[in-house]
Amino acid sequence: MKLFKQLFLFLFTCFLFDRGLGWTLKKLLIAEPQGASNITSYGILKSDEDVLIYGSSRASHHYISKLIKDSLQLSTFNLGRDGMSILYDNIMYKAALGRYKPKVVILDLNPNELTWKAGQEGIDEATSVLLPYVNINKVVKENLDSINRLATLKAQVVHSYCFNSLPFSLLQHYFKIGEKDQFGYLKLVGSGVSNSEIVNSSIKDSVGCDSLLTNNLKEFISLSRDNGINLHVFISPKYNNFDTLSRSFEEIKKICIENDIPFHNLIGYKNGDRSLFYDAEHLNNSGARLYTEKTIAILKGDAAFVIGG
16 A cells, blocks of 8 residues: 555656646747747747748748848748658648638748658658647647657657757757747858759659648648638759659649649759859858849739738
8 A cells, every 4th residue: 555655656746747847848938039949839829920931941041031021011921940841831831720811821842842751751750840739739739640649649648758859959049049030031151062962863753752741732732722822832942953853843833733823943043053052952141032032023923912912
């Protein structure tokens, strides 16, 4: 009987500690002043802008929110996050739509979006970033449940479990270490394109398009259409443009055409100009400024696009 009481007290103490630690980390996460998690939290819980930008690192580094805002007179926020796929974007989009409807959405896709981060790799990436919100946001929980039920169950039982990779980055960002974003845009300075990067690494995809990623892209498009949101899909510049020969690129283009969604292939814009590229995959701040101006001109030229409407 004594052993049972001791075991009960031990488990109860662990339970209280876990709940206290989970509550503290949750509050710190939501109030984080900068960093990638701050952008994710904002997109899920707070975004209310007219224009939202989704995508991976090529979104976060290529679209200058303030330029779009000032030119179109529409509030803008860049929700791009390094290393994420359409699976992450779609869950983020659904979380935002659970609160309000933006007027315009820019979805920046990698040419190989539907083969990159395929299978379990993409699921694990999205789970690692979104798991801290399972006990915060119902939409995130329901969508993670559908792709990684075990992880969401663990997060619900042990609240501190979902924060196991965050304490160091939270501390770093509370001490303002690292660059602060500008309405979600993260600038890259300088040019580091190396000769070794100036090669064609993926003329052809070695595998077919991933069904989970493809279905998430189709759902992203359907959500936009059903909610009357002006969606534009962009393929932004790379130093090399060989990826337009990939199966993924052709499938993205086909899906957009079938759904009457504006598809803008700008992968070759300023192609080969080292002064405008941080590396082979990303524009630097100078390149992003030129590219954002090009994006604005495209949006203004869309007959269906009503500025401020």
